[in-house]
Each structure stands twice: as C-alpha cells, then as structure tokens.
Amino acid sequence: xxxxxxxxxxxxxxxxxxxxxxxxxxxxxxxxxxxxxxxxxxxxxxxxxxxxxxxxxxxxxxxxxxxxxxxxxxxxxxxxxxxxxxxxxxxxxxxxxxxxxxxxxxxxxxxxxxxxxxxxxxxxxxxxxxxxxxxxxxxxxxxxxxxxxxxxxxxxxxxxxxxxxxxxxxxxxxxxxxxxxxxxxxxxxxxxxxxxxxxxxxxxxxxxxxxxxxxxxxxxxxxxxxxxxxxxxxxxx
Amino acid sequence: xxxxxxxxxxxxxxxxxxxxxxxxxxxxxxxxxxxxxxxxxxxxxxxxxxxxxxxxxxxxxxxxxxxxxxxxxxxxxxxxxxxxxxxxxxxxxxxxxxxxxxxxxxxxxxxxxxxxxxxxxxxxxxxxxxxxxxxxxxxxxxxxxxxxxxxxxxxxxxxxxxxxxxxxxxxxxxxxxxxxxxxxxxxxxxxxxxxxxxxxxxxxxxxxxxxxxxxxxxxxxxxxx
Numbered sequence: 001x002x003x004x005x006x007x008x009x010x011x012x013x014x015x016x017x018x019x020x021x022x023x024x025x026x027x028x029x030x031x032x033x034x035x036x037x038x039x040x041x042x043x044x045x046x047x048x049x050x051x052x053x054x055x056x057x058x059x060x061x062x063x064x065x066x067x068x069x070x071x072x073x074x075x076x077x078x079x080x081x082x083x084x085x086x087x088x089x090x091x092x093x094x095x096x097x098x099x100x101x102x103x104x105x106x107x108x109x110x111x112x113x114x115x116x117x118x119x120x121x122x123x124x125x126x127x128x129x130x131x132x133x134x135x136x137x138x139x140x141x142x143x144x145x146x147x148x149x150x151x152x153x154x155x156x157x158x159x160x161x162x163x164x165x166x167x168x169x170x171x172x173x174x175x176x177x178x179x180x181x182x183x184x185x186x187x188x189x190x191x192x193x194x195x196x197x198x199x200x201x202x203x204x205x206x207x208x209x210x211x212x213x214x215x216x217x218x219x220x221x222x223x224x225x226x227x228x229x230x231x232x233x234x235x236x237x
Numbered sequence: 238x239x240x241x242x243x244x245x246x247x248x249x250x251x252x253x254x255x256x257x258x259x260x261x262x263x264x265x266x267x268x269x270x271x272x273x274x275x276x277x278x279x280x281x282x283x284x285x286x287x288x289x290x291x292x293x294x295x296x297x298x299x300x301x302x303x304x305x306x307x308x309x310x311x312x313x314x315x316x317x318x319x320x321x322x323x324x325x326x327x328x329x330x331x332x333x334x335x336x337x338x339x340x341x342x343x344x345x346x347x348x349x350x351x352x353x354x355x356x357x358x359x360x361x362x363x364x365x366x367x368x369x370x371x372x373x374x375x376x377x378x379x380x381x382x383x384x385x386x387x388x389x390x391x392x393x394x395x396x397x398x399x400x401x402x403x404x405x406x407x408x409x410x411x412x413x414x415x416x417x418x419x420x421x422x423x424x425x426x427x428x429x430x431x432x433x434x435x436x437x438x439x440x441x442x443x444x445x446x447x448x449x450x451x452x453x454x455x456x457x458x459x460x461x462x
C-alpha cells in the first residue's frame with residue numbers, strides 16, 4: 001500500500017506537519033475543549049495522543065467517541081482519561097462495557113461524569129454534516145423513540161425522519177497506519193472506523209501514525225483521508 | 238406456571254440454526270451481539286451469505302483462530318476476524334449509510350422486549366439508567382428487516398414478547414420474525430402469528446408465557462431446522 005521513500009532526500013520526519021511529541025502536537029488545547037477520539041472496541045485508538053492529553057493536564061473535557069470498551073493491560077483509552085478526572089461529559093453510543101463497567105460507569109454513577117447517549121449512525125452522520133458544512137440532517141433512525149423527543153420531524157418516503165443537528169469539535173485525535181508529510185492518510189483494516197469522518201469535523205486534527213512518508217510515498221488512488229483535513233502528525237511509539 | 242418454568246427449552250445453538258435458515262442466498266446480513274453472532278456457524282450448505290459489520294467491514298470472515306488475532310480486524314463485538322478474500326473496509330459513516338440506505342438485507346438482533354406490532358426495545362433496561370445504544374437504532378430502521386433471536390422469557394420468567402414495550406424503544410414496527418427458545422413467531426405489523434413451537438410444547442403453553450395475543454397459524458408445526 002505504501003512504498004519506502006528510498007529515492008527522496010532527507011528525513012520525512014523532519015518535515016511538514018510532523019510534531020516531535022504528543023504533547024507538542026496538542027498545543028493550544030484548553031480546559032473545557034470538545035475532543036473527538038477515534039477508535040472502535042479497542043481497535044485504532046490513538047493511545048499516544050490520549051496519553052499526551054492526560055499529560056497536558058487540561059480538564060472539563062467533552063469527549064465524543066465510540067466509548068470505553070474492554071482494554072488490554074497496558075492500553076491507555078478514554079476510560080483512563082475519565083479516570084484521571086479530566087472529562088466532564090461523554091457523547092457516545094456505547095459509553096462503557098455493560099458487564100465490565102470501569103471508570104466511566106463509576107463516575108457516571110457518582111454524578112461526576114455526564115453521559116449523552118447517541119445512536120452510532122446518528123453520531124456518524126452528525127459529524128459528517130459538521131465536517132461538510134451542512135447544518136443538520138433528517139434521519140429515520142430515532143423515529144418513535146425517546147431520542148426523537150423535542151426534535152423536528154418530517155415525512156419522507158412514507159416514514160418519519162428526525163432532524164439531527166451537525167456536530168463539530170475543537171480537536172480530533174485520530175489514528176492511521178501511514179501518512180505523508182502533507183497529511184494524506186491510509187488505514188489498516190477496521191482501524192479506519194471513525195477517523196475519516198472525525199477528520200472533517202474538528203478545528204485542529206491530530207493524527208498518530210505508524211509511518212510517515214514523503215509526498216508521493218502513498219499512491220494517490222489509495223488515499224482515504226486527504227491532507228486538507230489534517231493539521232498535525234505524530235509518530236506512534 | 239411452575240411446571241412450564243421448569244420445562245426444557247431449546248438451546249441457543251438451535252435458535253441460531255433456525256435463524257440461519259431464514260437468510261437468503263446472496264444476502265447481506267448484519268448480526269448483532271449474543272445469539273445472533275452464532276448464526277453464521279449454521280448457514281445451510283450451498284448458501285452464501287455476506288456479513289456486514291458496523292466496525293467497518295463487508296464480507297467478514299469467521300472468527301480468527303488462536304494465534305492469528307489482528308487488532309485491526311474486528312467485528313462489532315470486538316472479536317478478532319480471519320481475513321478472507323473479497324472483504325472490504327470503510328468508515329463508520331459509510332457503514333451506517335449501508336444500513337440506513339437499505340443495502341443490508343437482514344439484521345439479526347437480540348432484544349429485551351418485542352411488542353405485538355413488532356416494536357423493538359433492546360438497548361436499555363430502565364433500572365440501569367443508561368444504556369449502550371450502539372448502532373441498534375440505525376439497524377432497526379434501516380435494514381430491510383429485523384429478525385429477533387432471544388429467550389422467550391426473562392430471568393424472572395416474565396414474557397419478553399409483550400402487547401406494548403415498557404422498556405425504551407429502539408425502533409417501531411421493525412421486527413418481522415421472532416425466534417425464541419420456544420417458538421417461531423411472525424410479525425406483520427398488526428399482530429403476531431405463531432408458526433412453530435419447540436418439541437414437547439403446545440401452542441397453548443407458548444401463549445401462557447407470551448404477553449401478547451398469538452394467532453395460531455393453520456399450519457403450525459414443530460421447529461423446523
């Protein structure tokens with residue numbers, strides 16, 4: 001999928017959007033920021049960036065993410081960030097594992113953490129609208145449920161559609177397999193998950209990547225997320 | 238009721254096998270977590286079913302063999318998958334465009350309750366206060382049809398098939414077939430028709446453990462696998 005930039009002069013890690021550390025790549029993030037975090041059930045989580053966010057010490061964060069699922073020993077996930085008391089709210093389709101619980105469940109039960117449940121496909125479409133400059137979308141997904149309460153409803157094709165408003169964030173923390181120094185990105189399997197959609201919907205987009213290439217090192221036909229959506233890169237550990 | 242509670246019911250494998258029989262050749266199918274996940278093991282020979290997962294993969298392979306796990310190749314339940322030829326990857330928004338757009342033919346889900354008119358309530362138990370909705374709401378309204386695979390009664394012996402759902406709804410009128418450990422029941426949006434019963438059970442006994450009225454099909458039979 002990617003080729004080693006053997007014939008290109010210089011070190012690609014010294015160029016373009018690449019930052020030296022997660023903390024440096026998160027410069028400008030402040031208390032009460034809204035942050036998108038990619039990842040799905042332990043797959044494609046930007047762990048180094050989440051560690052950097054913990055290190056930055058910012059608090060009062062609103063995290064928009066798939067949720068905190070089971071984690072392997074040594075993993076660093078949104079649950080750890082919640083555990084360190086830096087998160088005030090989570091917007092998520094699956095905030096915590098129904099059986100294993102964890103920090104998210106504990107803080108939600110004690111009232112320290114606010115949780116807003118949103119259906120996964122609705123969240124995806126709200127973020128896509130946010131990233132594409134669309135104010136909102138009419139979706140059938142929550143029709144007739146408590147999630148439709150108080151929202152505008154229209155009939156289309158014989159069924160109810162509910163107005164869901166666009167969603168944007170201050171920062172997006174993403175994870176990719178490889179990028180070029182401009183920020184064109186490719187992924188590995190199901191680690192793609194939220195990344196392309198979230199990349200469009202944040203003010204500052206930071207990506208943790210396994211490899212950085214010179215421009216031309218990634219076949220343009222295979223680029224999944226285009227450089228225009230990406231602001232900063234940091235190499236994974 | 239005491240005697241009915243103790244009476245032998247069908248194991249989950251048989252329920253999964255019965256659901257598998259419903260999947261058309263060449264169809265795109267999304268399997269939920271729990272009993273639905275087991276369905277792929279029982280698709281009848283000679284039939285090809287393509288699995289869609291909201292983790293962002295189409296034409297999912299079987300679960301990965303031990304030692305072959307790849308963290309970047311998982312299903313919606315977070316289980317590792319075996320790579321297979323013909324699979325493709327996509328992002329979360331596209332995963333739900335496939336569902337919402339009606340491109341996925343059948344969804345098989347577990348549930349807490351199903352109503353007489355095919356309403357689905359599977360994302361939240363009110364006593365828990367918060368639920369994991371996941372993608373169930375999108376699946377319920379988007380897929381061309383929802384098959385529910387669930388136990389006929391809950392842990393306390395209460396019916397899970399009810400006149401009106403008392404738990405928060407996932408979707409209205411979206412279920413067209415219910416396969417339980419006691420029965421196969423069709424929903425046409427107006428009411429429920431009992432089509433098959435588990436071996437050793439009578440339609441009357443199944444009705445006793447059901448919270449909504451069942452119309453007994455004229456060609457009622459034992460579970461057909």
